[in-house]
Amino acid sequence: MEKTEQQIIEVCRRFGIAGEYRFFEVIDSGHINSTYKVFFFRGGEMKDYIVQRLNTYVFQNPIAVMQNISSVTEYIRAKIKATGRTAKRSVLHYAKTDEDNYYVILEDKSFWRCCRYIDGSASFTQTDDLKLIEESGKAFGAFLGYLADYPVKDLHIVIPHFHNTLMRYQALYDAIAVNAAWRKDEVLDVIEGYEALKELATKPYRMQCAGELPLRVTHNDTKTSNVLFDAETSEYLAAIDLDTVMPGLVAFDFGDAIRVAASTVDEDEKDLTKVALDLEKYEAFTRGFVGFTKGMLTEKEKNSLALGALAMTAECGVRFLTDYLNGDKYFRIHYPDQNLARAKCHLTLARDMAAKLGVMQEIVDKYCK
Numbered sequence: 001m002e003k004t005e006q007q008i009i010e011v012c013r014r015f016g017i018a019g020e021y022r023f024f025e026v027i028d029s030g031h032i033n034s035t036y037k038v039f040f041f042r043g044g045e046m047k048d049y050i051v052q053r054l055n056t057y058v059f060q061n062p063i064a065v066m067q068n069i070s071s072v073t074e075y076i077r078a079k080i081k082a083t084g085r086t087a088k089r090s091v092l093h094y095a096k097t098d099e100d101n102y103y104v105i106l107e108d109k110s111f112w113r114c115c116r117y118i119d120g121s122a123s124f125t126q127t128d129d130l131k132l133i134e135e136s137g138k139a140f141g142a143f144l145g146y147l148a149d150y151p152v153k154d155l156h157i158v159i160p161h162f163h164n165t166l167m168r169y170q171a172l173y174d175a176i177a178v179n180a181a182w183r184k185d186e187v188l189d190v191i192e193g194y195e196a197l198k199e200l201a202t203k204p205y206r207m208q209c210a211g212e213l214p215l216r217v218t219h220n221d222t223k224t225s226n227v228l229f230d231a232e233t234s235e236y237l238a239a240i241d242l243d244t245v246m247p248g249l250v251a252f253d254f255g256d257a258i259r260v261a262a263s264t265v266d267e268d269e270k271d272l273t274k275v276a277l278d279l280e281k282y283e284a285f286t287r288g289f290v291g292f293t294k295g296m297l298t299e300k301e302k303n304s305l306a307l308g309a310l311a312m313t314a315e316c317g318v319r320f321l322t323d324y325l326n327g328d329k330y331f332r333i334h335y336p337d338q339n340l341a342r343a344k345c346h347l348t349l350a351r352d353m354a355a356k357l358g359v360m361q362e363i364v365d366k367y368c369k
């Protein structure tokens with residue numbers, strides 16, 4: 001039996017999962033953690049679990065990550081139950097060990113967690129289905145709404161400066177200066193492209209620093225694949241992947257979602273003539289998201305949403321480019337130039353957003369009324 005499988009079985013044993021282990025599948029949509037769907041046979045049927053090994057290079061204090069996640073999910077669960085509904089399929093349920101921990105640390109220091117797979121759920125990386133896109137807007141909007149009165153200061157900052165766009169640019173400059181993987185000369189035009197967007201891209205963060213936009217409890221990783229939908233009705237069930245729940249800007253959650261949900265292509269599309277912001281998709285997401293959040297947003301926050309999309313697209317692209325220059329240390333890649341492909345695709349998308357910014361904000365305004 002290979003090591004991963006042995007580790008998965010050991011983790012499930014420590015979480016007290018009953019029944020007979022059958023098999024596991026790799027889920028490789030995330031770029032950071034290692035995720036497995038694990039099947040147990042119990043009481044005459046198959047039960048499935050999501051088992052994850054956290055990337056402790058990225059999450060240096062994984063216990064703090066699990067503290068954030070457990071308190072936030074318990075908070076949401078209590079809110080849903082208070083309305084008389086069941087929270088069973090609307091929020092993740094993490095397993096606990098006999099020692100009352102939401103994690104298991106194995107002998108090789110690897111850090112693991114486990115939750116029940118939500119029955120009848122589905123997720124998507126990219127979709128053209130406007131109904132699903134609108135539902136994903138609702139999922140992240142509802143998430144912000146549930147946590148609108150959660151004490152922001154109680155959250156651990158699990159990755160400092162996560163959406164500090166200025167610092168993300170600085171990290172790019174550092175990577176250019178060190179040029180660790182000898183790749184700088186092939187990306188000069190991409191660097192220049194991001195430099196031209198810097199003023200716009202860093203504006204929401206600068207507004208945060210100036211106290212013009214409030215810090216709220218935000219998800220911070222709002223890509224479409226981080227929403228679970230009901231496989232039959234296509235309605236949203238829950239926002240998942242809560243590793244980066246931290247204080248942040250609503251513009252960042254909206255923007256990071258748009259980066260993926262309203263793009264015409266996958267994150268690493270190489271044919272740049274295909275890359276654009278799809279205004280129909282954009283409107284569908286906005287309708288769902290703003291419908292759930294407009295009551296809690298200040299005027300300045302409403303006015304920052306479209307710009308947030310440009311900021312998050314450029315910031316994420318800058319991070320991909322930085323990682324490419326550093327020799328692919330952070331994001332998992334599936335082929336050699338993937339981080340460069342991601343960076344070029346994001347630059348093209350961010351430029352298209354810059355051209356469409358006025359229309360994008362008008363669409364936000366329409367649903368804020």
Ligand code: GN1
Nearest residue numbers: 029030031032033058221241244316
């Ligand atoms: C990473 O782990 P995953 O794939 O959900 C990254 C996000 C990026 C995203 C780009 C902790 O998310 O910030 O936006 O890749 N997560 C972390 O697809 O850095």
Ligand code: MG
Nearest residue numbers: 030221241243
């Ligand atoms: Mg993530």
